[in-house]
Amino acid sequence: MEKDILIVMQEDLERALQKRAEDRRWAMLIDTRKCVGCHACTIGCVSENKLPPKLYYRPVYEYERGKFPRVKRSWLPRPCMQCDRPPCVGACPVKGPDGATWKESKGIGSGIVPINYARCIGCGKCVTACPYQARTMDDGSFHTVGTPQLQGYEALSAFEYGRRLERKDKGLPVGKARKCHFCIHRLANGMLPQCITTCIGRAGYFGDESDPGSLIAQVKKGHKVQVLKKKLGTEPRVYYIADEKLEVIHG
């Protein structure tokens, strides 16, 4: 009996973690043919990263095309593309070796575009610079604001970037830019990004695409993949398989 691809990818991940950071290339692949638009990834990510209301690292967009009765309906999950040439990094005024956002080249998070909340000045320039709307400012609100009682689970710390951050009392990352980070904190522990593990259609793939034995590498090789807004030259690390030209709908 075959394994669930979640287990296969986790085994791939274990293998990747044995490699040196510079030999690894984290990538995500989304097969939209298998996405049913359930938003489990969206909400799983909100809960995992303790995101405030209206802040989504992993929105899912729906598109309906055609005329009755010849209709098409598809969904596009859109995390941060972790671009190899990220426009957001260029837009950030806090530069240098201790900058607020950068293209990581070391450690578990190598290849990802992280944010150092402690250094972020909250100017929002990266938010407008991102062509994928992958960045959002944390306005400090909570889901149970306006109800009889703020609930304890919201005050628990998230584990983003392997740090314990508590948003209550305006702690970090309130007032800062926030974005998807491929769940580095889970990768470090041999777990797949949240959006991948909770995908009920098994539409998401994640792993070290430089490992030819990995599932993501094999799936990528076996299909024609697309990236979003290719012309911008951002070189995304998130690939798509789709029955349609995504450029046309999402360009």
Place this chain on the structure above:
Amino acid sequence: MADREERDLRPGMSRRRFLKTSAMAGCTALVASQLEFIHGVLARVEAAELTEMEAYELLRVDRNLHTACLNCNTGCGLKVKIIDGVIAKIDGNPYSPFTLHPHLSMAASPFKTPKVDGAICAKGQSAHQGAYDPYRIRKVLKRAGKRGEGKWISVPFQQAIDEIVNGGQLFHHVPGEEKRQVTGLKELYAMRDPQLFREMADDVTLIRSKKMTVAEFKLKHAADLHLLIDPNHPDFGPKNNQFIHCWGRIKGGRSDFARRFTDAFGTVNTHGNTTVCQGSLAFACKAMSEQYAGNGFADGRTFYWQADQEYAEYILFVGANLFEANFGPPNRTPRMTERLATGKLKVTVVDPRFTRLAAKAQRWVPIKPGTDAAFAMGMTRWILENKRFDATYLANANKAGATKDQEPTWSNASWLVKIDADGRPGAFLRASEIGLKPKEVRAGRDGKQYDFEYLVALRDGEPVAFDPNDTRLRVRGELFVDMVLKGEHGPVRVKSSLQLMLEESRKRTLAEYAAICGIEPGVIEAVAREFTSHGKKACVEIHRGAVQHTNGFYAASALMNLNLLVGNFDWKGGMIAPSTFNYDGSSNDRQPYSLKKHTPHTGTPFGLSVIRHGATYEESTLFAGYPAKRNWWPLSADVYQEILPSIAEAYPYPIKALFSYMGSPSYALPAGDKGIAALTDLERVPLYFASDITIGSTSMYADYVFPDLHFLERWEFQGSHPNMPLKVQPVRHPLIVSPNEVVKVFGEDQPISFETLWLALAEKLGLSGFGTEGFGPGLDLKTPEQFYWRLVANLAYDGREPVADAGHEEVGLFFDGHRHLPRSVMRIEQAGDLETIQLSKAIHILNRGGRFDPPEAAYDGDYAANRYGRLINLYQEKTALVKDAFTGKSFHGLPGYHPVADTLDRKPAALAKGYHLQLISQKDVRMTNSRTISNQYLSELVPENTLVVNAADGRRLGLKNGERVKVVSASNPRGEWDLGNGVKKPIVGRVQLSEGIRPGVVTFSHGHGLWATGATDMVIDGILIKGDPRRAGGVNANASMWLDPHLKNTCMLDKVGGSVSFYDTQVRLVKV
């Protein structure tokens, strides 16, 4: 939070107690788990990876507890991650086949699984928000104003119990009710003598079969007539029946707990919600699964079959909303998406909406709602006329024939049915009627003798007598028979079941069927051809869309019969039945705490239920010609929409007390507002109490609301669903501390819960079966835990082999993982009756969130391993012998297309006039009915639902995207919910234009448009609690749905199968 001392004391004590009695010794699991964790950290540091990443506390083995979800009714496995007693995160349980596919075997150690998450939907991901709902109630609330006014006072638990049991002038503080006397349960607990229950029940049976008159009954029971509801109608039963218990969602364990009380109390009135979901599907399949026993049919199962989606090559889904609902998205989606993408699975979707499933299908058939049976009959005609059916399968008249052909099931396609003078089919021919073979006297398993009549099929032109369950003598019958046989009392016209099916299908041409369905000619043939091109690996699966119509029972039967034509039942890739591990102890003798053996010595309830289910009008003392005032339901039960309107009309009798649990009929039912009218009627519902976690859209009308536990705080056995090929039994147990007030019942501290309420009522009433030695000799029943630990022990011992022992480390892990729970919840010493070994096995199950067969146990070669394996009725004799209580005509044993009609069989033309859009509804994967609005991650993602209409309709009607409109119908021309408290909530929502819906149809999704559950203000103990307007977003158009013109206070309904009509109403959208 738990008392500090209790928290520290309990696990230590308990673990010591366990270790003391355990045969093994050694280090505790806590030490082991921490070592393992630290070892991992060290390895990472050596590998020069980021050390701070190890702060991911959710990975710790003692942080991960397993249970089953209850946002929707699927029961997907949840892995709940807890920090300092608070749920930080929820993922899928890797031991559950609903969330990982294939799932981990139970042999896998829970120490090895923390980093394996299964996949769950957005509702499961946000499940803890229901537990941490700021609007949850913690104390008993008593009504301080009029019903539904939203004014409450908190009262001591025992005071509320006293008042409910003893009655009195309970609401003298409410203006207008100063002198109103309420009857308490004590007075309704009138008949108590088991012997009297038995004698009266037997005599009522005689009255029903006209073997005893009411006068004779009254003479015989003169001394006890005061115990009856009405001595002139002994068939109503005792006054005990005037206590009604109803619910919307109850699962195993909890249902047994409630049943223990209601049986001991002696009421027949316990009613669930089936007909608001897919009742006519379940009751059609009950009719199809009735087994021939003696001289008639019995033992039909209330269930249905679904497609084995993982191995089918082709599935025709009719009104079956996969990927949104339908048991359930995390389970079925991963079994299909890869095969859909690669073309290995082909799907046709028959649905007026272009569903998420349709978006992945090869073909979408946007049928006119309510015409699904016409589609089925068109397919039937084509398949029969083109000989595309499995003739070998259909010819088998009995089990021996099926076995010979290696078919797990067989049908009655070849059985001969008697045709009356008017040409109507009735009962199957008995062999004795044509002098072929006389009846036999046989002895049943219980030793009782019964008459057995042989049935008849035709073989080589000659009638052959057979026993359908015969395992030796194979009988194969001719499929198409129409002839006259020589009977004992003259000639008998007979036809085979398949002949009847052919004739029924020939009532219309394929073109006529297509015209009824509003689809292009040729589609029916194309679908029928595809369906019959895959052998046994083709299925027709149906759900709500096909059956929540006035013709739902026949639609379900006609569609399900297509599966018989290809004989796909129990085949891998065919139609499969659900299979569960047993927890009530009735499966084998090793199970230590059989509920059957531990039944209290009480009477067995008898009499008519207030919804008149399982009874016929003609046999009742109320019979007064046709039409009956309301329907009778001999073929169905749990007829949700009957409860409140029947109570309002006191038909068949007035009630005195109502107790509702986890359900919201006023919100969830079509024309639910009419239920509100019943609830606010103090005369018809003199006492109403509810168990709920918030003030809900129905419990808001109660006199008392008792706080219940959230599903993450309590026990339950979830059961399974037909599409799950594996035998399973997901189990819930308390994972977090309830915020509810802790009270003392039977001397034991416990947070107020559904069970605690029953226990307290039992204690006050002195009901047997509860309290000291209430479970059985030496076995107390004073807390929920005592009950549920025993049931988990039963579960452990079901099957060929019991589950493994948890072992020393795992037992330690269990206590460590639950150390944040107080004594009053997770009192292991209350499992004291469990022997050490039983406890160990129970913990093995709880550590995995249930009992699940390993992945490889799903199939046995080309067959499903867990088989249905019996007769499946193509022709339904039992149905054909029932008379319609409104018209006096017989129901149809052979299903066909019957247009939408009211209870008097009239077409609803007058209601439809001037209303041009057909209103339907659906589930959205991000919401369930009335309870997910408290999951704020979801309500923020979907603040409102919409009224979806085709873009062409939008142009025609001048409607724009996002425009607010009111939904009006002939039954609700004002377009508002009358909440019965002075508030009229307009049925207003936003328009969404789409190409993905059939023109002429409008739909909305369930779960929005609430007026309670925190959506509106209320006053508790004089303090204003502001509602959260986010919870009131969107629209619920149920109140627009048609009322039956004859019943007037009830929605349109399927009088055969019980379903409510959700999709037959014509409406108009009026700009606001």
